[in-house]
Amino acid sequence: MLDRAGYERYLAAFNARDYDGVADFYVDPPRMEFFGIVITTREELKAFYAWLHSCVKETVSIHNFAASETATAVDAIVRIEALRDLTRDELDAKGATGFFPIRAGEVQEIRQFIFYTTRAGRIEKVECALPPPLAA
Template identity: 50%
Template sequence: MERAEYEHYVQAFNDRDYDKVLDFYAPDARIGFFGIDLSDRDAFKRFYSFLHSYVKESVVIERFASSDELVALEGIVRVEGLRDLTADVLKAQGLEQFMPIAKGEVQNMRQYIHYHLADGKFTSVGCTMA
């Protein structure tokens, strides 16, 4: 995957165009990070619809490498609280591993994200934070 194509993916994510984002994934893709399993379109949409009702999230790519089988990047995920996302709200959603964020608060997280590819589609994704 070329960087320009990946940037279209990131733009769709930043724009909250979940259908367009999911079009980059193979039908049986495994999407998992921080203990979350989003292995089907409905789970992905439920999770991000919930999260993005509380925060504005965007990805800035700093380093990018790719081949026919892998996309690897380092970047900053910026999260800004749109309304209070409390520990109680997170717990009710089974998301205790996430940090609460108050309205107006900004969190910048350095993340390392790897996508496995087959036939130009993501088959799995995982990430870690520094």
């Protein structure tokens, strides 16, 4: 089971940009699908986050958390602070079609629902969704 304490260790590695530490939480090979990105190897995982975090400072904080033997679900706030411009063309070229362009210095705070399928306490698959916008 990937319980709350384990997930906190995972987030600490993620927020510290310890990509080997992050990858250690995954089965081999990992399977991640979110916002146009598909990651199927440890090296793809590390390369994607190294690229993304060269463009933005990303931190994840937990809003709600639930876990069972086969799944971990997180309602999170993902804070993105642009270190440089990240254009629609660059995002699309990386396959990140569901990401939002951002200009250097801007901040986006995005609520995400992150669903982890787990096996023997390790992450097997990751899926993410955004809630619908609130009515004005």
